[in-house]
Each structure stands twice: as structure tokens, then as C-alpha cells.
Ligand SMILES: Nc1ncnc2c1ncn2[C@@H]1O[C@H](COP(=O)(O)OP(=O)(O)O)[C@@H](O)[C@H]1O
């Protein structure tokens with residue numbers, strides 16, 4: 001992407017920054033508004049593509065018999081994810097199975113339909129997408145590319161905490177992924193290390209679109225993971241994409257500290273801490289990290305980074321991200337700090353071990369009407 005005539009614009013940005021921002025924490029020669037405008041055009045194209053697929057409902061249909069289950073990669077509240085091999089091509093995928101009965105009981109029908117439609121339209125370097133989809137008498141199936149490097153969660157727990165440069169590398173990709181989703185009018189709502197996968201190059205892929213939703217105005221649903229919930233969700237205020245920027249703040253903190261900023265054994269106590277917005281900062285945090293966190297873990301959404309008039313530029317030009325080359329990062333040209341060991345296309349050694357589970361069967365199609373739109 002070219003940056004024609006940026007010098008004038010970028011100096012006006014730095015002037016603005018001087019006026020109402022603490023100058024010390026911003027890089028004047030960073031990502032200019034002109035660059036951002038050009039990038040917004042690219043995002044607009046991706047949004048058009050998303051809407052086109054959304055309206056055409058064009059996920060590739062397949063059937064469960066075509067996939068051989070090899071091993072469980074993960075389990076969550078609603079489903080099981082298997083490593084599978086497609087019989088005809090021999091290619092490996094991750095197959096997420098959701099039990100219709102459970103979805104119905106937990107009133108998640110709409111969310112699971114959204115998950116399918118959203119996954120179908122996604123097209124960005126740092127997010128997964130839908131390869132195939134199908135359903136049978138008991139389950140819904142989403143087939144995704146298999147990301148073999150494991151969850152960021154596993155690497156983070158193994159290492160205790162990440163160096164700040166490592167946290168910056170991941171946070172920058174998460175930021176670009178959120179910026180893309182928001183440009184598609186989507187709010188992600190489930191950012192956490194378990195949902196961030198590492199590909200063989202050491203770059204991230206965001207997975208789990210179970211709570212992702214198209215935003216029409218504001219929304220009110222309480223969903224997500226306690227430690228990552230924004231105060232406006234807990235306080236049942238209508239909310240928008242600002243909740244994802246809050247969660248990015250929680251993630252930046254957790255990656256750098258090894259534990260989340262708001263923590264207690266009882267979720268109610270976590271919520272209390274979150275709405276007060278008070279957290280302790282480990283002494284090893286750099287002043288740049290403390291500064292960016294104080295503007296991201298900001299309970300007042302009218303002051304929270306990502307949500308202000310300069311949008312993502314408040315992050316992209318912040319000194320904590322000064323070593324990030326945003327354009328090179330997008331095309332995987334920055335060396336990754338951690339490259340996972342992946343011995344073969346079906347290597348599951350980066351994932352926890354799960355005992356095999358007995359899958360349910362039924363002679364008749366369960367909840368046929370409820371899931372007829374799928
Ligand atoms: N595309 C994928 N490649 C590899 N592992 C995956 C993939 N998608 C999900 N997983 C694994 O399965 C786990 C659960 O999947 P997820 O979509 O997060 O389900 P849930 O909504 O139940 O949390 C993930 O945390 C991850 O470990």
C-alpha cells in the first residue's frame with residue numbers, strides 16, 4: 001500500500017497528538033492518517049465481500065462420512081473440536097461439532113446460526129474461516145482449517161508470561177483482526193488466550209465465533225468469559241465494539257503479566273473489580289505498557305482507546321507498539337518470536353490431551369424445525 005502525500009497529514013496528526021495527548025507516548029512518524037485511509041478502503045472491500053457471502057448463504061456443504069475423526073483438539077461449553085482427515089483428499093481440518101439439544105437448551109440457536117454465517121464470510125490473515133458445513137440428526141458441524149501450533153493459552157501458561165515484545169507482536173495482530181471484524185460490522189465478544197491459535201509460522205488465528213454478532217446499533221446480551229468482560233456488559237448498558245477494545249486491554253495485560261488484571265475465585269467479585277476498573281500493575285511493566293493499558297482498561301467508553309476520534313490510530317501510533325511495522329505484519333514479513341514445533345500436518349502435540357468422548361446418536365432428526373435455517 002502506498003502512502004502518497006503523507007508528510008503533511010502525519011505532521012498534522014502529531015500536532016493533534018501534541019494538543020490533547022501526552023506527547024511522550026506517541027510516535028509522530030508512525031502510521032499516518034493517509035495510510036489509515038488507504039487501509040480503510042481495503043477493509044471496505046473485505047466488508048463488501050463479507051456481505052456478499054452473508055446474503056448468498058454459500059457455505060460448502062459436505063457430510064460427516066467424508067471426514068475421519070482422529071483426535072479431540074479441544075472442548076468448550078457447547079461442542080467438541082476434532083482433528084479430522086477428509087477421506088478423498090487426505091487433507092486435515094479442525095471440525096467443531098455442536099450438539100443441537102444443548103444449543104436449544106441454552107438458548108443459543110441464534111448464536112450458532114450467526115457462527116456459521118459469519119465463519120463463511122471471513123477472509124483475513126489472522127482469523128479462521130469456514131471450509132465446509134453440515135448437520136445430522138444430533139449435531140451441527142463446522143469444518144475449519146486446522147491450526148496446529150496450539151492455543152496461545154498453552155504457550156502462555158508454559159512460559160509463565162511473555163516478553164513485552166512478544167506480547168506486542170500478538171496484540172498487534174489481534175488489533176488488526178478486531179479492526180477487520182469491526183469494519184465488517186461485527187463485534188467479536190470472546191477474546192481470550194484459549195481462542196487465539198498459533199499457526200506454524202508463529203502468527204495468530206482467531207477462532208471461535210460463537211459469540212460474534214452483526215451489530216445493528218447497540219446490543220445487550222451478557223456473554224463472554226468473566227475475566228474478559230467489559231464493564232458496560234456487566235452493567236447491562238447497551239454496548240458496541242468498545243467491548244472488544246477492553247478485552248484487548250485484558251489480553252495485553254495477561255500476556256505480559258501471566259495472569260489477568262481482574263481476578264477472583266468468584267465471578268461476582270471479578271465483576272465488582274471490573275466495574276471499578278482498578279487493577280494492580282506488576283513492577284516489570286514498562287511505562288509505555290502501563291500507559292496504553294490505562295487508556296484501554298478505561299471504564300469510561302468515551303475515553304477508551306479504539307473508541308475515540310482517531311480510532312485504531314491511538315494504538316497503532318502508541319509507543320508501546322513502536323517496533324511494529326503494521327504493513328509487514330499483515331503479510332507475515334516480521335519474524336515471529338515463538339515458532340511452534342509442528343512435525344507434520346496432523347501433529348496434535350501442541351494441544352492438550354482429551355479422552356475420547358462417546359458421541360450421541362439418534363434415529364430421528366432432533367430439533368429439525370429449530371435448525372431448519374442452517
Ligand atoms: N481451527 C482450529 N484448529 C485447531 N484447533 C482448534 C480450531 N478451532 C478450535 N480449536 C480448538 O478447540 C477449542 C474449542 O473450540 P472453540 O471454537 O473455541 O469452541 P467453544 O465455543 O466451545 O469454546 C479451541 O480452544 C482450540 O483449542
Ligand SMILES: [Mg+2]
Pocket residue numbers: 076194195208
Ligand atoms: Mg472457545
